[in-house]
Every structure is written in C-alpha cells, then in structure tokens.
Amino acid sequence: MRDIGFVVFPGFQVMGFAATSVFEVANLVACDALYRIRLLSEAGGLVATSAGFAVQTEAFGDTPFDTVIVGTGMHPAPSSAGMLHFIRNSVQTTRRVAAPCIGAFILAEAGVLDGRRATTHWAVARDLQNRYPLLRIDEDRIYIKDGNVWTSAGMSAGVDLALAMVEDDYGAELTRMVARNMVLYHRRAGGQSQFSALLELDPKSDRIQTAVDFAKKNLRSTLSVEELADVARLSPRQFSRTFRLETGQSPAKAVEHLRAEAARLLMEQGRLSMDAIANETGFSDRERMRRAFLRVFGQPPQAVRRNARIGELAS
Missing domain, CATH: 3.40.50.880 (Class I glutamine amidotransferase (GATase) domain)
Incomplete structure (x- = not known):
C-alpha cells in the first residue's frame, strides 16, 4: 500500500x-x-x-x-x-x-x-x-x-x-x-494547454451556442458566416451582429481560434504530420495554419510541437 x-x-x-x-x-x-x-x-x-x-x-x-x-x-x-x-x-x-x-x-x-x-x-x-x-x-x-x-x-x-x-x-x-x-471525458496530458477557446467564447444564447458547437464538430467545412447563420436560424447580418455582442469576437476570428486549438491538441498528441493536421482542422495548408498560430498563440506550430515533446519527455 x-x-x-x-x-x-x-x-x-x-x-x-x-x-x-x-x-x-x-x-x-x-x-x-x-x-x-x-x-x-x-x-x-x-x-x-x-x-x-x-x-x-x-x-x-x-x-x-x-x-x-x-x-x-x-x-x-x-x-x-x-x-x-x-x-x-x-x-x-x-x-x-x-x-x-x-x-x-x-x-x-x-x-x-x-x-x-x-x-x-x-x-x-x-x-x-x-x-x-x-x-x-x-x-x-x-x-x-x-x-x-x-x-x-x-x-x-x-x-x-x-x-x-x-x-x-x-x-x-x-x-x-x-x-x-469518475465520469471524466478524458485525462488531459501534462503538455496540454490550460487555455480553451470555447471557454473564452461563452455565448449567451442557445442559437449562438448551437453555431459554436456546429463549428467545433465541422472544422473541415468552410464555416462561412452564411453557413453558421443558417445553423443558428438567423440572417447572416443578424447572426454576425449577435455573435459579436455575445462573444466579443467576429465569427471568422472565433472559427480561427477553434481551428487553432484543435490543431494544437493534435500537435501535442504527436501522431499526425503538420500537413495532415492543417487539412484535418480546416486550414487547408500549412502556411495558413502557421499564420493563424502566430495570431492566436504568438508562436509557430513547430514551436508548439517542440514544447509539447519537451514537456512529455520531462514528465
């Protein structure tokens, strides 16, 4: 014992x-x-x-x-x-x-x-x-x-x-x-980020929450304002205005954050190539993903993957 x-x-x-x-x-x-x-x-x-x-x-x-x-x-x-x-x-x-x-x-x-x-x-x-x-x-x-x-x-x-x-x-x-x-969704790895784009969004209405949930599950889709507005059953103009009021972000910025967070998790798991991760999370190519990472995390994808590997080796 x-x-x-x-x-x-x-x-x-x-x-x-x-x-x-x-x-x-x-x-x-x-x-x-x-x-x-x-x-x-x-x-x-x-x-x-x-x-x-x-x-x-x-x-x-x-x-x-x-x-x-x-x-x-x-x-x-x-x-x-x-x-x-x-x-x-x-x-x-x-x-x-x-x-x-x-x-x-x-x-x-x-x-x-x-x-x-x-x-x-x-x-x-x-x-x-x-x-x-x-x-x-x-x-x-x-x-x-x-x-x-x-x-x-x-x-x-x-x-x-x-x-x-x-x-x-x-x-x-x-x-x-x-x-x-213990009814835990999953055990988080030591190298996983403390931050969550979903927590930062925190929409107030069911319609916007439904659109966010749809985006998270369909990152490989285009996820245009028109597509998300249709999910929320709002006009594109009304959706964009309501989304920004409830989350403080534009739909495009929120989608970029969700994609970046999903890509980061895949990098921390270390099983897919950068090209595969970019495709899986809707960035289409590595360069678009790199620019998004610099905006969202302040560092390129290679640095995120390197830090995750260092963290796992240390643990």
Whole structure:
C-alpha cells in the first residue's frame, strides 16, 4: 500500500480534495488497497477550509510517505517555518512531492523548485516566476514532473496530476478505468494547454451556442458566416451582429481560434504530420495554419510541437 500525505493549512481551498478521489476510486476499481490517504497539518487537529468547515488532521511527524501532496490556498501567502521544514524533508525522504495550483508557491518558498521546471494556475504564473527566478515556470501546462517534484495548473488540473500518478504507479489501463468511473471525458496530458477557446467564447444564447458547437464538430467545412447563420436560424447580418455582442469576437476570428486549438491538441498528441493536421482542422495548408498560430498563440506550430515533446519527455 502506498501512503499519501495530503498537507493542509488554515484556509486551504476545498477543490484540492478532488485529487484524493482519484486514489480512492483506484482502490475501488482495483478491488485492492493500493493507496491510503492521510490528512496532515503542522499542529494536527481540526483545520478550517476556505469554505468554513473543518477537517481532522494528524500532525507532521517522522512517518514515511510514498507521496506528499501540498494543498492549495485561495491566494499565495507566506508559509510557516514548520511547513517549510516538512516540505524540504519530504523531498529527501518520499518518492515524490506534488503541489497543484498555488501550492507551487509553498514548494518554491521551501527552495525545492530551484532549477526545476514547474507550472501553476495561469493567473499567478508570472508572479511565481518573478518571486522565485531560479525556477523555470511554464504557465501553459496542465502538469509538469521534474524529477520527484510534480506541479499542476489550477483547480481541476489536480485531478489530471493524480491520474498521471496512478498511471505512473499501475499503468494506463487502470487509469482509464478510474477516469471512466469518475465520469471524466478524458485525462488531459501534462503538455496540454490550460487555455480553451470555447471557454473564452461563452455565448449567451442557445442559437449562438448551437453555431459554436456546429463549428467545433465541422472544422473541415468552410464555416462561412452564411453557413453558421443558417445553423443558428438567423440572417447572416443578424447572426454576425449577435455573435459579436455575445462573444466579443467576429465569427471568422472565433472559427480561427477553434481551428487553432484543435490543431494544437493534435500537435501535442504527436501522431499526425503538420500537413495532415492543417487539412484535418480546416486550414487547408500549412502556411495558413502557421499564420493563424502566430495570431492566436504568438508562436509557430513547430514551436508548439517542440514544447509539447519537451514537456512529455520531462514528465
């Protein structure tokens, strides 16, 4: 059995607990006690969450753990001397130490991210890099494994990190079974982008949402304003005006973002050639795709594929 110490502190964010469900479900799926989760804090006893309720914990001690996962707070805050000592010691005595989201600030404060690649929630990534210049932040990754230290992006990315740990321990088949039992659409790879064009669009009406869904499923089509307007049952002029009011983008720009995001995911998976990806996502040719990537991501497709390969090798 692998003991997992989940470290909490006053005001820790409840969403971090989602990662523990992965290990719980792994036990259920395997019909075996693969993991045991223990809640830890500096002083032990009841520790209040950011939501107001409290959880029972045991105090830091000399008990060995297979894995130590540091919880996350709502905002970066200085850690106690006891917390920093425990983290530094854990890096030396446990097989792996992890921190989702803002928990990376605790690892950085303890000095264990010096010289390592790491990630965190995109909203605080620049702050983390500025505070701790010895680490190498990659703000556009779901999770990163550098040696025995793991970090992940914000909130739900902790689940992806935990699934990656289960796969590291027991293989891909068990991990797929865990994901299915947790009704997860799919496990995101560590190198996948944190950003989503669909989240940025966020249309308000069913008609525009229907057009966006149609575009996402039919990227190889022309996806002209006339075609999308017909799907939304609006005139082209009314559709363009309504689309821009609801999303802040023109239909053409939104389609380009959807195509670029789909192409980026295919590049991160690494199975298709650039020409095949351009054709599959409706760009028609590599040059059109390259220009779109520069507009959307600020870098060419080759850089995206190279970064994804580096990320997968590091993990």
